[in-house]
Amino acid sequence: GDSVTQMEGPVTLSEEAFLTINCTYTATGYPSLFWYVQYPGEGLQLLLKATKADDKGSNKGFEATYRKETTSFHLEKGSVQVSDSAVYFCALPFSGGYNKLIFGAGTRLAVHP
Amino acid sequence: SQTIHQWPATLVQPVGSPLSLECTVEGTSNPNLYWYRQAAGRGLQLLFYSVGIGQISSEVPQNLSASRPQDRQFILSSKKLLLSDSGFYLCAWSFSAHNEQFFGPGTRLTVL
Numbered sequence: 054g055d056s057v058t059q060m061e062g063p064v065t066l067s068e069e070a071f072l073t074i075n076c077t078y079t080a081t082g083y084p085s086l087f088w089y090v091q092y093p094g095e096g097l098q099l100l101l102k103a104t105k106a107d108d109k110g111s112n113k114g115f116e117a118t119y120r121k122e123t124t125s126f127h128l129e130k131g132s133v134q135v136s137d138s139a140v141y142f143c144a145l146p147f148s149g150g151y152n153k154l155i156f157g158a159g160t161r162l163a164v165h166p
Numbered sequence: 167s168q169t170i171h172q173w174p175a176t177l178v179q180p181v182g183s184p185l186s187l188e189c190t191v192e193g194t195s196n197p198n199l200y201w202y203r204q205a206a207g208r209g210l211q212l213l214f215y216s217v218g219i220g221q222i223s224s225e226v227p228q229n230l231s232a233s234r235p236q237d238r239q240f241i242l243s244s245k246k247l248l249l250s251d252s253g254f255y256l257c258a259w260s261f262s263a264h265n266e267q268f269f270g271p272g273t274r275l276t277v278l
Contacts, residue, residue: 084265094272096172096256096258097269098269099266102266152198152267159210
């Protein structure tokens with residue numbers, strides 16, 4: 054069945070370090086893929102998305118490329134800031150419809166000055 | 167543009183008391199609506215979803231229920247809260263034709 058696997062956190066980085074959060078998926082066909090971000094005490098915000106294979110989603114300096122060969126959608130940022138500290142969720146649509154999403158377990162990122 | 171509201175923002179309730187959390191969406195019509203729960207330090211658990219007025223699908227059998235009395239209103243309820251109902255409750259909506267969901271600010275529920 055459909056599933057999303059994210060790297061376990063927490064990920065702890067110093068400011069200006071390079072970030073990678075791994076996400077792999079199992080799905081039927083080539084669904085859209087999403088990254089959501091949750092800042093402390095808030096709801097989730099859509100960070101970026103890719104709707105087809107080889108698409109690159111980008112927003113706020115974050116990027117992720119839809120790799121169908123490796124069924125991956127890794128999140129990257131070249132230089133993280135303290136304000137990027139949050140929990141990041143990878144997600145894909147449930148193949149059974151109703152626009153339900155399947156979320157990964159989330160990866161907590163802590164960036165220190 | 168569309169906005170989603172949840173209230174209350176925080177709630178502390180004794181075990182055995184009733185619960186009513188409300189979610190409303192503005193700026194769109196006939197959205198799909200979702201209730202999620204997030205336990206402390208954990209991922210998201212889909213509780214209910216609705217594709218129209220009066221239509222509710224339950225994902226996980228539990229102590230909670232949901233209702234959709236109006237097109238853009240989604241309510242999460244319980245008759246008697248349990249300690250295990252504590253958590254962060256998130257409401258979300260999506261366009262019926264699209265996959266991405268948009269989340270509200272959440273309600274933090276503590277059951278004592």
